[in-house]
Amino acid sequence: MSTLGEPRDVMILDEVPDPQPGAGQLLVRVRGAAANFADALMCRGLYQVKPLLPFTPGLELCGEIVALGPGITGFAVGDRVIGSSALPAGGFAEFALMGTSTTFPAPAAFDDAEAAAFYIGYQTGWLGLHRRAHLQPGETLLVHAAAGGVGSAAVQLGKAAGARVIGVVGGPAKFEVATRLGADVVVDGHTEDFVEVVKDLTDGRGADVVYDPVGGDVYQRSTKCIAFEGRILVVGFAGGQIQSAALNHALVKNYSILGLHFFLYATKNPALVRACHDELTKLAANGMVKPLVSERLALGAVAEGLQRVADGTTVGRVVFIS
Numbered sequence: 072m073s074t075l076g077e078p079r080d081v082m083i084l085d086e087v088p089d090p091q092p093g094a095g096q097l098l099v100r101v102r103g104a105a106a107n108f109a110d111a112l113m114c115r116g117l118y119q120v121k122p123l124l125p126f127t128p129g130l131e132l133c134g135e136i137v138a139l140g141p142g143i144t145g146f147a148v149g150d151r152v153i154g155s156s157a158l159p160a161g162g163f164a165e166f167a168l169m170g171t172s173t174t175f176p177a178p179a180a181f182d183d184a185e186a187a188a189f190y191i192g193y194q195t196g197w198l199g200l201h202r203r204a205h206l207q208p209g210e211t212l213l214v215h216a217a218a219g220g221v222g223s224a225a226v227q228l229g230k231a232a233g234a235r236v237i238g239v240v241g242g243p244a245k246f247e248v249a250t251r252l253g254a255d256v257v258v259d260g261h262t263e264d265f266v267e268v269v270k271d272l273t274d275g276r277g278a279d280v281v282y283d284p285v286g287g288d289v290y291q292r293s294t295k296c297i298a299f300e301g302r303i304l305v306v307g308f309a310g311g312q313i314q315s316a317a318l319n320h321a322l323v324k325n326y327s328i329l330g331l332h333f334f335l336y337a338t339k340n341p342a343l344v345r346a347c348h349d350e351l352t353k354l355a356a357n358g359m360v361k362p363l364v365s366e367r368l369a370l371g372a373v374a375e376g377l378q379r380v381a382d383g384t385t386v387g388r389v390v391f392i393s
């Protein structure tokens with residue numbers, strides 16, 4: 072894409088030269104690339120990372136290594152890997168670049184589309200729930216946008232951690248999806264007040280952990296049903312409003328507000344990220360987690376697919392598959 076705007080307007084299918092791997096980079100033949108809300112924000116120029124134009128979008132992918140940058144060890148041509156792309160050579164293409172610090176072995180349990188969607192949502196969920204919020208078995212976890220990309224992963228990871236999971240979704244179709252994902256209770260936020268449901272289910276105590284990729288009013292309402300010593304994970308602002316926190320409220324109710332930027336761990340704590348991937352791979356092998364791939368698209372259909380993600384109408388992950 073060479074201009075910014077809505078995905079359907081600015082993403083064009085074009086022939087470009089094959090990218091060349093530099094130091095610390097791998098060239099992969101793309102097997103699958105999952106569409107993230109962040110890709111849509113990047114198309115609009117609203118994401119924190121703003122690549123120079125033109126660039127090929129697609130932050131998350133599964134690929135087969137076809138060439139290694141100079142001096143790389145620990146990876147081999149032919150390896151099937153997952154992780155993030157090295158922009159400007161993103162995953163919505165035949166070939167992409169990946170950085171070695173954010174590339175991991177693809178779990179054997181998954182096909183290419185599932186593997187492509189097993190990085191961002193699951194590392195974000197695992198690091199958020201375990202590293203940041205210290206979710207404990209038996210605690211109540213409230214997940215917003217529970218049928219979405221990161222939300223569906225958080226529901227599965229919350230159940231795998233032994234929590235009681237309450238999912239909030241927008242509309243009946245998403246209600247069905249979140250129920251099938253394993254949420255103990257699902258709230259349709261279009262017709263029900265999640266604050267009342269959480270209070271009822273916890274005898275007034277509230278949720279121990281809130282996983283919030285939506286923000287705005289959803290965050291503000293969540294502070295009305297957070298438990299004593301609860302933890303609110305600020306994951307994203309898909310609703311379009313960046314909320315402010317009332318710190319006097321956090322003080323009087325004794326709760327924590329935790330920022331989460333999963334990608335920082337790759338540089339700040341690479342050993343933890345490797346351990347996280349190993350844990351996730353075990354959960355995958357045991358059948359405890361599995362990405363929900365709702366659509367498998369050819370390259371020419373990706374712009375419309377990413378537009379649906381941007382519009383908030385998709386469930387799980389929409390994946391480009393080669």
Ligand SMILES: NC(=O)c1ccc[n+]([C@@H]2O[C@H](COP(=O)([O-])OP(=O)(O)OC[C@H]3O[C@@H](n4cnc5c(N)ncnc54)[C@H](OP(=O)(O)O)[C@@H]3O)[C@@H](O)[C@H]2O)c1
Nearest residue numbers: 108219220221240241284306307308309310331332333383
């Ligand atoms: N902090 C991190 O490290 C990190 C990592 C990954 C993603 N994120 C963030 O997490 C958020 C979700 O990402 P995702 O890729 O998983 O997206 P997604 O959940 O697949 O889609 C976003 C969901 O948010 C809800 N939503 C509410 N208001 C919306 C609006 N005005 N427009 C669009 N959606 C709206 C919708 O679910 P309902 O209809 O059910 O409400 C929608 O399905 C994004 O803000 C992303 O940037 C953060």
